Amino acid sequence: MNINALSYNDGVLTLLDQTKLPHATVYRDYTDYETIARAIEEMIVRGAPAIGMTAAYGAVIGARQFTGDAHFTDYMENVIDRLWHTRPTAVNLMWALNRLKPLVRDNPAETIQRLEQAAHDIFKEDAEINRRIGEHLLEVLHDGVTLLTHCNPGALATAAYGTATAPMYLAHERGWNIKVYSDETRPRLQGALTAYELSQAGIDVTTITDSTAATLMQQGKIDAVIVGCDRIAANGDTVNKIGTMPLAICANYYNVPFYVAAPTPSFDISLADGSRIPIEERQSVEVTTLNEQALSIPDVPVYNPAFDITPHKLITGIATEHGIIKANKEAIIQLFEKKEITT
Numbered sequence: 001m002n003i004n005a006l007s008y009n010d011g012v013l014t015l016l017d018q019t020k021l022p023h024a025t026v027y028r029d030y031t032d033y034e035t036i037a038r039a040i041e042e043m044i045v046r047g048a049p050a051i052g053m054t055a056a057y058g059a060v061i062g063a064r065q066f067t068g069d070a071h072f073t074d075y076m077e078n079v080i081d082r083l084w085h086t087r088p089t090a091v092n093l094m095w096a097l098n099r100l101k102p103l104v105r106d107n108p109a110e111t112i113q114r115l116e117q118a119a120h121d122i123f124k125e126d127a128e129i130n131r132r133i134g135e136h137l138l139e140v141l142h143d144g145v146t147l148l149t150h151c152n153p154g155a156l157a158t159a160a161y162g163t164a165t166a167p168m169y170l171a172h173e174r175g176w177n178i179k180v181y182s183d184e185t186r187p188r189l190q191g192a193l194t195a196y197e198l199s200q201a202g203i204d205v206t207t208i209t210d211s212t213a214a215t216l217m218q219q220g221k222i223d224a225v226i227v228g229c230d231r232i233a234a235n236g237d238t239v240n241k242i243g244t245m246p247l248a249i250c251a252n253y254y255n256v257p258f259y260v261a262a263p264t265p266s267f268d269i270s271l272a273d274g275s276r277i278p279i280e281e282r283q284s285v286e287v288t289t290l291n292e293q294a295l296s297i298p299d300v301p302v303y304n305p306a307f308d309i310t311p312h313k314l315i316t317g318i319a320t321e322h323g324i325i326k327a328n329k330e331a332i333i334q335l336f337e338k339k340e341i342t343t
């Protein structure tokens with residue numbers, strides 16, 4: 001697995017343009033926080049952990065752009081505010097910026113050094129967190145397993161391994177025979193990214209339309225569903241890419257285990273339940289066109305929420321870097337109190 005969605009070197013952030021994948025591999029260099037903010041909005045970079053890390057490096061680059069014509073801390077507040085408001089749902093974005101905010105000092109040079117270190121730490125931690133999530137999930141899987149996933153919770157959405165794809169990469173490394181079905185994920189087709197990165201790694205992956213998932217479960221062909229997440233509320237309700245909740249309902253009906261792969265930065269325990277999580281609505285053009293070809297007649301109203309809320313009762317377990325926990329308030333409180341994890 002050798003995919004870098006983002007990398008940073010000495011004031012230059014490089015993003016792999018995910019709007020061009022899987023047909024073209026285009027890397028773009030960024031030295032300006034405003035264009036980094038737009039890259040998040042336009043989904044050149046996407047996936048909860050990746051946008052958090054991009055925002056962190058965006059703040060570093062913002063600090064480096066300071067020209068001395070304002071008070072530095074006020075200037076940095078504006079930089080962070082701009083990055084904060086790029087996408088509303090994935091809490092990893094706010095989590096990363098909240099980690100950087102207290103490191104801002106009056107002195108720009110000192111701040112750049114501190115922010116750069118913090119952004120590197122977040123990046124390194126993300127890869128390790130995902131590897132550990134993968135190891136915990138392998139404990140409930142087996143050689144020969146067939147999995148279903150949705151969206152792209154993969155290496156492209158993280159520093160490495162992905163979240164829901166981490167057990168797939170680790171199983172493959174161990175020589176397990178695994179098969180993965182990847183929902184195409186209307187309307188942005190992130191499932192094509194999953195198919196791209198898993199097939200690059202030599203993992204057996206099959207693309208299906210979103211509406212085929214139920215049929216595969218009915219046919220008894222899916223051993224477990226594993227998805228990523230953008231924000232988990234204190235009671236375990238989970239917000240992930242639109243189309244996740246119907247999968248959970250279907251998995252429940254057909255008794256298929258349904259796991260959410262969740263780094264702890266994806267939890268928002270300040271929100272009691274999923275109904276309080278802001279759900280991004282994106283432009284109608286994402287639904288009405290494909291590669292600039294019209295799919296619908298003009299002027300018909302479109303409703304295009306980017307995420308849905310899976311009720312915690314439908315979730316078999318939440319796989320974190322500390323272990324697999326139950327999707328309920330007690331287990332989540334325990335997780336954040338760093339007490340013994342219930343599995």
Ligand SMILES: CSC[C@@H](O)[C@@H](O)C(=O)COP(=O)(O)O
Nearest residue numbers: 046047048151153157228229241
């Ligand atoms: C490890 S990524 C988990 C989620 O961020 C992923 O499933 C997802 O919903 C991404 O949404 P996107 O709109 O492509 O940023």
